[in-house]
Amino acid sequence: MVAQAGITWVFEEEEAAPGQPDPFAEIPLEMREELEVGLRREVFDQLHAESVQRGELPPPPRTWFDGAPGKVLRLVFLAALGAAIGSLTVAIVVYSIRSFATIV
Structure with a gap:
């Protein structure tokens, strides 16, 4: 203590x-x-x-991401990553629905 x-x-x-x-x-x-x-x-x-x-x-040390350009780049990167993951998820769901529709 x-x-x-x-x-x-x-x-x-x-x-x-x-x-x-x-x-x-x-x-x-x-x-x-x-x-x-x-x-x-x-x-x-x-x-x-x-x-x-x-x-x-x-x-x-002060990093490049601490400034305004770094924050904008981080936002763009996160948006691109979210779009990529969302597109992959939609593709998997559409493929699954089509697969189940042809089975039934």
């Missing part, structure tokens, strides 16, 4: 005191694991941002 400026971060599951019920027993295990992953990601992002601000680490 790490305490800093009134905030307590729990990185490992702590054992409940003997005779005390686990306060997190009602939360499903999958949800606890998902929350832990999200919290861990947020903590490391915050620590990385602080390290960059202090000059201990270089800032993350």
